[in-house]
Amino acid sequence: MSTHTFPELGISPELLEAVKSLGFEQPSPIQAEAIPVAITGRDVVGQSQTGSGKTMAFGIPVVQGVDGTKRAVQALILCPTRELAMQVCAEIHKLASFKEGVRATPVYGGASYDRQIRALQSGSQIVVGTPGRILDFMERGLIKFDALKMLVFDEADEMLDMGFSDDIDRLMAAVPKERQTIFFSATFEPRIRRLVENYTTNAATITIQQKALTVATVEQRYYEVQGRSKLEVLCRVIDIEAPRLTIVFANTKRAVDDATDALVARGYAADRLHGDINQTMRERVMRNFRSGNVEVLVATDVAARGLDVNDIDLIVNLELPYDAEDYVHRIGRTGRAGRSGKAFSLVAGREIYLMQRIQRFINIRVERAKVPSQEELEATRVDKTFDKVKAVLEGANYANHEHSIQRLLDIGFSPTEIASALMDLLMKDQVRETEQIVEDRAGRKPDYPQRDFKP
DSSP states (O other): OOOOOGGGGTOOHHHHHHHHHTTOOSOOHHHHHHHHHHHTTOOEEEEOOTTSSHHHHHHHHHHHHSOTTOOSOOEEEEOSSHHHHHHHHHHHHHHHTTSTTOOEEEEOTTSOHHHHHHHHHTOOSEEEEOHHHHHHHHHTTSOOOTTOOEEEESSHHHHHHTTOHHHHHHHHHHSOSSSEEEEEESOOOHHHHHHHHHHOSSOEEEEOOOOOOOOTTEEEEEEEEOGGGHHHHHHHHHHHHOOSSEEEEOSSHHHHHHHHHHHHHTTOOEEEESTTSOHHHHHHHHHHHHHTSOOEEEEOHHHHTTOOOOOOOEEEESSOOSSHHHHHHHHTTSSGGGOOEEEEEEEETTHHHHHHHHHHHHTOOOEEEOOOOHHHHHHHHHHHHHHHHHHHHHHTOSOOOHHHHHHHHHHTOOHHHHHHHHHHHHHHHHHHHHHHHHHHHHTSOOOOOOOOOOO
8 A cells, every 4th residue: 555645746736735635645556657747747657457546646747837928739648538537537637626727628528619619729738538539639630749748658558459550540640759658558468569560659657556456355236326315315225224333425515415314314323534624523423333233324435444344244336436446445334354245336328437437447247136115114114013023922022911902802813913003013113213303303403514515
């Protein structure tokens, strides 16, 4: 594990502020190795798996290296797919948010030409795109690389697998010879070595070994849902699984706040952890969580780092992380010390592509499960009531009401009818108890600090 800190890597104050705003405290191994070298302008060849934090490993040097006062394209980042290009460009935007004048534009197939052309004409120093569309724009004269200083290949092996070899050669013939080139690839197979030999000079080679990812004792599955239905599905999953302790992960403070408020409003013993929670409150939340007074903890990745709780039964990704390595860290919080655990993800819309990338990264097929229906939820409640009654009967720890039962029998009711009525009363009492908890909590204002709702 890296022992470096971001300020030790030679990063500019603006980029350090951006990294801090994203909640990162310590660089990943590939970031710690690659950033100091790339910042010097030297070519870099990095071997690192998807999800190792490599987007920031090249994103920080790229944003730091461009001049925000000049509107020409100074950096080109090539990605194999539109989904990756969109994801990388989103990360570049976050890194560039504290550096005045720096803009990034995604350029990929399957999207409107007009919007991409307008974005380029307004002036972008950084272009992130797929080889095919970039080549198309270049040949139409819509992108000029006269001022290009940096060229990045993200997931170069996947680019070659998708048949972009000829497109890459044509692009390389058109970009300036005097430039910095950065390659990232999961493998160093012969085709990658040919690219490296042909298109880099005195490159620093950085190899990060992949660690063990997930444990077999963790059951993983995902539910494909509508975005607006995530909270409803989350509640159904928690009700059916009936875990003692659950951590729900979201990507932003706003999402954590919204989810926590919704869970509390529905009667769940839930609380939150994110960057706006001070240390005193954090300790109180964790004390309540460990004791079981809080059953559902909703948290961001940053706030959840270093949590020391071993008996978590269920992890739920309300939102999938952008980095596959964060997924590994999240689900690693259950199934510890040989125990079994469950990790479920709620996937909406284009998150399905993130789920596919995560599966490739962990090299495990995650089962797609059917969203629990209302009928299944009701059956679960019936089963819980049945188990309670069965436990009382087996323990023989109850008062004898033989006289009252006999009176009902004498009136003409059967034993089955009497037992059914009592079971129904018990289930309705449980519903009323939950409704009372909701009402009580709605009347109490939580003493959380003021929030600015920043990511």
